[in-house]
Amino acid sequence: MDMDQLKRQAAARALEEVRDGMQLGLGTGSTAKHFVELLGERVAAGLKVIGVPTSEATRADAERCGVPLTTLDAIDHLDITVDGADEIDPELNLIKGGGGALLREKIVAAASDRMIVIADDTKWVPTLGRFPLPIEVIPFGLGATSRAIEKAFAECGVSGQMAVRKAKDGHVFVTDGGHWIVDARLERIVDPASLARALSAIPGVVEHGLFIGLASSAVLAGGEGIRVIERRKPKGD
Numbered sequence: 001m002d003m004d005q006l007k008r009q010a011a012a013r014a015l016e017e018v019r020d021g022m023q024l025g026l027g028t029g030s031t032a033k034h035f036v037e038l039l040g041e042r043v044a045a046g047l048k049v050i051g052v053p054t055s056e057a058t059r060a061d062a063e064r065c066g067v068p069l070t071t072l073d074a075i076d077h078l079d080i081t082v083d084g085a086d087e088i089d090p091e092l093n094l095i096k097g098g099g100g101a102l103l104r105e106k107i108v109a110a111a112s113d114r115m116i117v118i119a120d121d122t123k124w125v126p127t128l129g130r131f132p133l134p135i136e137v138i139p140f141g142l143g144a145t146s147r148a149i150e151k152a153f154a155e156c157g158v159s160g161q162m163a164v165r166k167a168k169d170g171h172v173f174v175t176d177g178g179h180w181i182v183d184a185r186l187e188r189i190v191d192p193a194s195l196a197r198a199l200s201a202i203p204g205v206v207e208h209g210l211f212i213g214l215a216s217s218a219v220l221a222g223g224e225g226i227r228v229i230e231r232r233k234p235k236g237d
């Protein structure tokens with residue numbers, strides 16, 4: 001079975017959790033795209049849900065698939081957010097932002113009662129860090145922000161090269177929020193919670209791709225079938 005089929009299987013399993021009347025966070029990326037497509041099929045068959053997209057790309061997909069949309073200003077909470085991830089560790093801490101949508105993804109996940117992460121099982125890692133950590137930054141003062149990030153890395157026992165993300169056309173990648181992304185090759189993040197706190201304290205950092213204590217469960221699809229891992233601690237811990 002190819003990777004895309006595994007991603008669709010994980011998305012289909014998450015869809016089983018969706019009930020009539022739910023308000024849903026709609027993730028971004030190639031895995032979340034499958035969820036939006038499958039959700040669109042259920043909506044066409046009569047399911048009543050409303051979604052908040054985590055990117056302009058997902059907004060376009062949802063509109064194409066006929067999924068009704070709203071905003072976090074119009075509703076007071078979300079029941080479930082379904083989103084992909086770049087890495088998932090056994091505590092269900094995540095690295096996200098490979099597609100550049102981490103800021104809206106984190107706002108939406110934090111506003112949700114539950115976050116279900118869907119992925120093929122290659123995303124499951126014992127320790128986060130092999131995937132470069134995306135850090136969303138304000139372009140103004142990037143030199144100072146980069147030095148503060150390096151200091152935070154040193155304090156948290158990690159180091160690695162940083163690079164401003166480029167788009168396919170060679171220009172700097174600009175997020176939906178108008179910011180830039182610095183990708184940090186850290187290889188092994190020993191204490192992701194401490195690093196998350198240290199990065200959040202830097203003024204020029206808008207957000208980072210460490211999602212700590214946000215995922216409620218992970219649906220992993222692999223050659224052996226589907227594995228659902230539930231988070232042990234309550235959301236936010």
Ligand SMILES: O=C[C@H](O)[C@H](O)[C@H](O)COP(=O)(O)O
Nearest residue numbers: 029030031084097099100101
């Ligand atoms: O910014 C992008 C998101 O965090 C994605 O959810 C993440 O990169 C995983 O994407 P994919 O499902 O395409 O591997």
